[in-house]
Each structure stands twice: as C-alpha cells, then as structure tokens.
Amino acid sequence: MAKVIEPIIEQKLTTGLAPVFLSVDNESHMHNVPPGSESHFKVVVVSDQFQEKRLVQRHQLVYQQLQQELAGGVHALAIHAYTPTEWQEKGLAPNSPQCLGGGGK
Template sequence: MIQQTIEQKLHQTFNPTFLDVRNESNMHNVPPGSESHFKVIVVSDSFNGERLIARHRKVNTVLADELAGPVHALAIHTYTPEEWTKENQLAPDSPNCAGGGK
C-alpha cells in the first residue's frame, strides 16, 4: 500500500512527534480505491531553523520514488512542535478538486 510506504519513510527520516498521512484521492476524479493524491502533516524537531521550502524539499526527496510513479499530487504541511502547538494542532483543509472531482 502506498500510504503505508509514505508513512514508513516519513517516520524513518523525520522521527515525527506527529504524523498524519491522508489519502485524499476520493476527493478527485479517479477510480475508487486509488492512491494518487495525498496530504501529509509532519511535525518534527528536525525542521527547527529551516525555511518552509527546505522542509518541503526534504519531504519531496524522501518520497521521490512515489512522486515519480503512482502519486500524482502531494499536499505538504510541515511544522516544528512549537509551530504545531501555536496552530492548535490543525493544518489547513485541502481545497476542492478543480479538475472534475466529486
């Protein structure tokens, strides 16, 4: 399962204090059961002192194989534990699909 692979890779790389990997494929115009659109929320001390673009690049690098293959879209939300607390442990909702989603 792609979702499990994503979770495993992010856990191994970032040792997160919080990790949420959501398969949002059902929000898009894809066959039922697809694993092509994901949202990841990663909270980790490893992001301390890093800009958002650097954090996203790290996630993209870790998931390069999945992004080169079955994963069509990846929404990335990265936080330090302090930022996550400040955000009340909430990430933004994903927007509705503009390409004919449900």
C-alpha cells in the same frame, strides 16, 4: 482494495524525519480518479528537523524521502510541515481545497 502507497509514505517519513506527529491522508476520493486510487495525499508532519528551515527547505526534506512514490503513482502531495512549537500553536492543518480538475468526485 488494500492500501499500498499510504503505509509506505508513513514508514518513509517516520524513518527519515522522526516526526513527533504524522498524519497521512489519502485524498484521492476528492478527485476525478478511479475508486481505490492512491494518487492524492495530504501529509501533516511535525519534526524537530524543520527547526531553522524555511518552508521550501521543509518540503524538500519531505520530497527527498518520497522520491520513488512521487516519480510513480502519487500525482499530488499537499505538505503541511511544522516544528513542534509551531504545531503546538496551530494544533491543526488547513483543510484541502476542492478539486478543480474533474468535478471533485
């Protein structure tokens, strides 16, 4: 099955936030959804636009870019939003927790 939503998320975040690093991972396979689903995503985005912004404001910027996808087929979006300095210090985002709502298939 062709990926449809994942490249749209990548394009919108790239255009809207000009990230220095972006990772979009389809984590649907970790949940109780049909094979090939694009419903659960983990996004790691590193952008200068996050400077001087609280975490909730960073998430709001991501949500603004993905309004259509979140209103449609995307059920869950794990957002890890960093400034370039924060990312340089951390180097990686935390792993996503196991699904608790259906066995984590």
